[in-house]
Amino acid sequence: MNAEIISIGTEILLGEITDTNAQYIASRLPFLGIDLYWVSQVGDNKTRIIEVLKRAWNRSDIIFITGGLGPTADDVTRESIAEMLGEEMKIDMNLEKTLRERFGRYGMEMPLSNLKQATIIPSASSIPNPAGTAPGWWIEKDGKILITMPGPPRELNVVWQETVQSRLEEKAESVLVPRTFKTFGHSEGGAGEMVADMLAASNPTLGIYARADGIHLRLAAKAKTREEAVKMLDEGEVRIREIMGERIWGVDNETLETIIGGLLTRKAMTLAVMEDASGGTLASTFNDIPGSDAFFKGGLLASSDHAKRAFGVPSPVVTDSTPGTGLAKAMAEAARNFLDADIGLATTGSDDVTADNPFGTTFIGIADASGSRAVSRPRRRQYVTATILFELQETLLSMG
């Protein structure tokens, strides 16, 4: 099936918003075995919309349309589709009822202009929109499929996830379902050698990607139904876990933050951090973990020598404060003591670059009841947080 995406809205052509809907849809099509050839944006202008629609209808099997489903006169997506197909828009009693109830829940009368959001054409069925007042249309005619969805990204996402995705899966000859295993402690090449036989297989396929939070192994199974694909993934997962063992720290949407939050909570341990060069990023990271109240005791942003001393870093260490492992250890110990936490975590950085290390250096200190240690890592800005989290995770895991 060859697909086409059309995003409708004058605000896109004025550069006021970026069309993220096209990417949202595009990124999901490969998993449905649908090839995307054309994407275009057009303003809220009926003549130009119809021109684009006619071309799409002639050259594509499936057409995705977002935007222009609002209640006002400038929203003409429905009218344009009806005219292109030579069909008449009629008010659907059920849609009207649903819409009136929606307004009623907010204690409002439905404005007359919203009535056009309750219209439908003969070749269309309605796509519910639980997140807004504009339902979509699912049109099947002359062997083509045309799907309209609301423009606000939040509404599009809900409509896609609750209806469009599964209806497309029913139509698809095959679905491709991915599962990503996140690992640490290997290079891309090293991980590749371990799973060499799986890399050579054609279904499920295995891809290897280097990311800020380690090497990702992405297994993707192609099958007639989602259930079959998931079964293949489950079998593949057994094999991958045999090979990679404890090196797998997470799957799919799991992040280092959520994993570490879980570890700290299970171990009933608390954490305090002190940082300078990272400027509060580390504290924010822990603070943002859901449930961090239970384990995160606080963060110390110690940009100045004065602040370091005030937080209990020994004065001689601060005075001789070239960033290094010594300072990182002292900061970690001070954070632990100052905030009475089980684990103190600290980071300081150096901008000094060398031919070997063009990024500067990040020093990471970790203190616990058994003492403190520190490591240095080349600083790559987007990797700093992941590097620190990995060190912390290793400490937590080594505590058994």
Next chain:
Amino acid sequence: MNAEIISIGTEILLGEITDTNAQYIASRLPFLGIDLYWVSQVGDNKTRIIEVLKRAWNRSDIIFITGGLGPTADDVTRESIAEMLGEEMKIDMNLEKTLRERFGRYGMEMPLSNLKQATIIPSASSIPNPAGTAPGWWIEKDGKILITMPGPPRELNVVWQETVQSRLEEKAESVLVPRTFKTFGHSEGGAGEMVADMLAASNPTLGIYARADGIHLRLAAKAKTREEAVKMLDEGEVRIREIMGERIWGVDNETLETIIGGLLTRKAMTLAVMEDASGGTLASTFNDIPGSDAFFKGGLLASSDHAKRAFGVPSPVVTDSTPGTGLAKAMAEAARNFLDADIGLATTGSDDVTADNPFGTTFIGIADASGSRAVSRPRRRQYVTATILFELQETLLSMG
């Protein structure tokens, strides 16, 4: 002039990247008096690129193309344009020399494949790309303009700012130049009444916008040249400053952060902050201000009662620690004392919502040599930082 934008790259159609280039260009065209009617994305496929190009050449006066200018075989934007126009690509000696020098600066030999980035066609002149190896083409033929630019957004931005913008301004019958005045202490309606006569004028036009950091007044002057427009803006600015006076805290790209950084530096005053609910955001904000080393003494993230006590908030205040103005004042005083700063700034929040206030409340404490004060504000997540910065700014300004 009617314009069209074509973004080229298979990675766009696979949903791997969002096409932000189209928005970048689209948002600049209104200021050049250019109307944008069509935007489309197409993969690195010569047949489909030529189809899109032909349509654009027939219906649009000016065509902007980004992407597909790389050295590899899959980049076929140049080849497609040459074929569409029936022209032959030839290597330009000067472009080749520039390219070889570029590689030489990195101690590298130029790979043969890069040679095609030194090609040009008879109807094109070259657009320099100081940020990469792919120069653009500026084509004028049959009364049409076609401009190719590199796809990486950083390169596109440089090429646009250094060459394309000014060449388009020369072509434009008029330019529209905006200048934004950022104000505080007024409602949108209140500000509107003060500048009512300017709102009614047709050139320059004045627009009023409510933003997180206050009311913005955007003056936009239309003239034959940029110089004339700037002169009109200068005259308009005199008038706006007469009316709004000290309520204008910044112009165009100035942010509250840079203004406050400037105030603190000029007054040679230092700052320390303590926060809980905002989770390090406030400390990060100050830490990120260029030159903050000089005035920012450090941040205390005090999520827990224990941390508040450790930072010197009096124990009875912490024990009775319903977030409120009392706690905010005590936190501000403690931050000031603990880090020996001239000004202590603190924020704490409450999630309690009422019918009047569905957002919860942010409490802001400010302590200086003369004492401390605190205010409460409805919490709207994206406005919290701006609200706090305004309070700080007011304090700084009141110090004369």
